Amino acid sequence: MPLIVVTTSPRVAPGLLGHHAWQVLKEGPVRTGSAAHPHLPYLAEAGVEVEVVAPVPAALVREAQTATVVWLEADEALMRSIGHAAVALDDPPVIEIVPGSYDLPGARLLDLVAVMDRLRVECPWDARQTHESLAPYLIEEAYEVLEAIEEGDHDALREELGDLLLQVAFHARVARDRSGGAGVAGDAGDAAGAFDIDDVADGIVSKLVRRHPHVFADTRVDGAGEVSANWETIKAAERAAKNGGDPGSAVDGVPMGQPALSLAAQLLRRAERAGAPVEVPGQIPADGLGARLFELVREAHAAGLDPEAELRAVARAYRDRVRDLPP
Numbered sequence: 311m312p313l314i315v316v317t318t319s320p321r322v323a324p325g326l327l328g329h330h331a332w333q334v335l336k337e338g339p340v341r342t343g344s345a346a347h348p349h350l351p352y353l354a355e356a357g358v359e360v361e362v363v364a365p366v367p368a369a370l371v372r373e374a375q376t377a378t379v380v381w382l383e384a385d386e387a388l389m390r391s392i393g394h395a396a397v398a399l400d401d402p403p404v405i406e407i408v409p410g411s412y413d414l415p416g417a418r419l420l421d422l423v424a425v426m427d428r429l430r431v432e433c434p435w436d437a438r439q440t441h442e443s444l445a446p447y448l449i450e451e452a453y454e455v456l457e458a459i460e461e462g463d464h465d466a467l468r469e470e471l472g473d474l475l476l477q478v479a480f481h482a483r484v485a486r487d488r489s490g491g492a493g494v495a496g497d498a499g500d501a502a503g504a505f506d507i508d509d510v511a512d513g514i515v516s517k518l519v520r521r522h523p524h525v526f527a528d529t530r531v532d533g534a535g536e537v538s539a540n541w542e543t544i545k546a547a548e549r550a551a552k553n554g555g556d557p558g559s560a561v562d563g564v565p566m567g568q569p570a571l572s573l574a575a576q577l578l579r580r581a582e583r584a585g586a587p588v589e590v591p592g593q594i595p596a597d598g599l600g601a602r603l604f605e606l607v608r609e610a611h612a613a614g615l616d617p618e619a620e621l622r623a624v625a626r627a628y629r630d631r632v633r634d635l636p637p
Contacts (some may be wrong), residue, residue, distance in 0.1 A: 312404040313374035313392070315384045316340075321420045322411040325352035331410035331428045332356075334380055349382070349410075363367035365392035372376040423507055430487070441484055460622065482507040520544065524598060525531040542583055560584030582611075603632035615626045 316331050318324075319414055327335075327349070335358050338527040342350070343365045365381070365388055372395075373379050386631065396402040429436040451474040488504035520545050523529035524537065531537050542560075550557040560580045564571065576590050588608055610617040 311374055311378050313370060313377060313381065314317050314406045315381050315389070315398075315489050316408045316410045317383060318410040319413045319417065320348075321413055321417040324348035327410040328412075331408050332410050334370075335382070337378070337387050338380055340380045340382055343388075344383065347383060353382075368395040368398075370406075371395040371399065371403060375399070375401060412593055422475065423483075426476075426483045430483050431498045436480075439480070439484060444477065444480055444484070448474075448481075451477055460626070462620075475555055478510065479507060485592075490600065492575070493634075521546075538583075567616060571607060571618075572623060574604050575611060575617055578608060580610045 313613065314334050316334060318327065318331075322476075335353060336356070338358065340353070340360045341363050342360055343363065345362045350360055360382060365384075365401055367388065370381065371392060392405065396405060408422055431437065437591045455470040455474050456466065458464075482505065486506040489506075519526045521541055522537075523540070524531040530541065531540065534629075541566060546557045546560075549562060560583060561577055562572070563578060564576050568576070582588055588611070607617045610620060
């Protein structure tokens with residue numbers, strides 16, 4: 311006879327179980343170790359009786375030698391104990407794991423939100439942070455992601471992307487507090503400037519759908535070049551909508567606080583897409599250091615190179631050379 315352990319995801323709404331899980335649970339008898347298990351009301355509604363008992367792994371395994379035992383939920387520690395108890399028997403029962411519900415892609419993001427909510431309330435350091443105090447960490451984490459990419463270190467990239475994702479969740483949680491901390495999606499707009507993580511996600515989802523009509527609507531495109539052209543047209547329409555019909559300039563919205571090389575490169579890209587001249591303006595002294603640097607960026611742009619990445623590569627090589635010098 312088997313010991314059947316039915317597992318569920320805490321990130322899936324209670325009551326949503328797979329067909330096999332419902333079959334197993336209805337055949338019962340069912341036991342669980344938690345009187346507060348979120349599925350219990352739904353199982354009761356379906357006529358499934360669940361006995362709440364303290365889990366005794368050795369007893370469960372021995373009973374399963376002669377009768378089917380269905381256990382709702384088991385954490386890692388309990389599963390290890392069950393396994394050890396089964397190994398100790400001469401004739402151990404079959405132990406079957408039946409997933410009642412599975413996590414969807416992105417489900418762990420819900421855990422990040424929950425952890426961030428708790429830290430914001432229970433950790434003195436996290437509780438006192440503001441957008442301004444967190445800003446240096448946002449920049450630092452972004453550069454650490456860039457370094458992991460440049461080094462080709464995929465394990466580090468995964469970790470650094472997590473650190474960067476934390477900054478997004480942290481800023482969204484700080485913004486939610488401006489609503490009075492209601493903690494309910496959709497309530498964050500009660501105070502000026504307040505929003506939450508769902509508002510952040512909704513904004514980028516809406517933008518991606520709007521800017522990809524060839525994917526989410528019936529627009530037809532012929533290659534990536536046409537996608538880029540449509541993207542710029544849509545962005546211009548968005549700027550006009552924000553500015554009362556004025557489409558503004560192609561360089562509006564370029565963050566001027568970024569490193570100078572990447573700033574110059576982004577301005578050149580925007581200008582070229584808008585059909586504006588990419589040469590250094592005549593009123594800037596031709597022999598000025600800034601003008602010469604800008605010209606180098608323009609040359610890199612014309613060659614399809616990223617000047618920031620090119621200089622960073624040389625800087626890394628220089629760093630390695632200095633490291634190799636004798637002390």
